Amino acid sequence: MREAYHDQLDSIFDDLAGICRRVETAVSLATHALMNGDAAVAERVISGDVEIDVAREQVEETAFDLLTLQQPVATDLRTIVAALRMVSELERMGDLSVHVAKVARLRVPDVAVPDEIRPTIERMAAVAEDMVGRVCEVIISRDVEAAIALGRDDEEMDGLRRRSFAELLSDDWTHGVEAAVDVALLGRYYERIADHAVSIANRVIFVVTGHHPAALAEQ
Amino acid sequence: MREAYHDQLDSIFDDLAGICRRVETAVSLATHALMNGDAAVAERVISGDVEIDVAREQVEETAFDLLTLQQPVATDLRTIVAALRMVSELERMGDLSVHVAKVARLRVPDVAVPDEIRPTIERMAAVAEDMVGRVCEVIISRDVEAAIALGRDDEEMDGLRRRSFAELLSDDWTHGVEAAVDVALLGRYYERIADHAVSIANRVIFVVTGHHPAALAEQ
Known part of the structure; x- marks a missing residue:
């Protein structure tokens, strides 16, 4: 019985990793749609999000079953509660990937x-996608x-966000308000994707060590 | 023993309501700072956020103690897990209130x-604050x-967000890129505050009825 229980616990983390890979794909496709103005790929991200939602519900059900049927304590309890938070x-x-796709x-x-700010946004997208892959x-x-x-990469994201603001608020910005608002919100979405990757990494640290990393307090 | 246990469960919800009131105050003060350019009040929101974080940690500890020591099942288990999510x-x-205060x-x-868009942003802030108060x-x-x-109020927020975009993207907008970016991000922050209020309300529905409201799938 305990054996089967730990198999279930491991299988929750396999399911989380599976959802994470779907998210990684969503981030990658949303960025492709954004950088190429590709409506079909944007639609794919938007309509595909429901699969992530369904997968989340399945993980939640498994976690609740484990909590109810197995009455776990200590580490196992911490692990299941962490899994519930990670899946959220x-x-x-x-x-957030859907938000990027909708702007596209x-x-x-x-x-x-716009072309001038493209390197900064491409780098933000690459950092976000890399952080998702690593988490x-x-x-x-x-x-x-x-x-x-992973927490250290988040610093690069902060720097990129500042650079994007400097670019769109500079006198050289000739693309008007609409493009500036798009870029500001896109920056926010990629930054939040990165924040969540760090937060999930911190929950893994908590599960393994029993301690919250100091960085968690700063999320 | 069970009596004390249910007292603790009730006390978690009292603690959540207490944190919620702190958040309501933070939203209100952040809006005041924003609308009046009041640096002192903005600082108060920014430095006061640590109290919300500490209160969250206390609720998490109580919830984990209940989960570990009492081994709750069914409704009680659902309630404690919901409380953990609500406090997050x-x-x-x-x-998000801190983000508003930092823009201020x-x-x-x-x-x-800017003055022309003030009525829309004031209304967004009022709707967000009202939704926090009601949750x-x-x-x-x-x-x-x-x-x-509460879910119905969220529709007003969506409409206000669209109106704010129409205003800042219209030919009449004379305040340049910086103010437009501020307004777009502020709109996003108030919208997310409202989203979270609806999400918490939906978790209460789940705790009471055992069913997720259909709206939850759309969060």
């Missing part, structure tokens, strides 16, 4: 991101060092 | 919101009808 965050990351769709056949690995490996390293 | 959302609402502080001695009541009363009603 993964779902939000999916929603709104501007088709144009591209929402998927962390969910599987429960590697505390790798989880801690 | 309340903390986020506090963070950044523009002091000016006011970030505090719902946490205490567990009144399902009142919880459902």
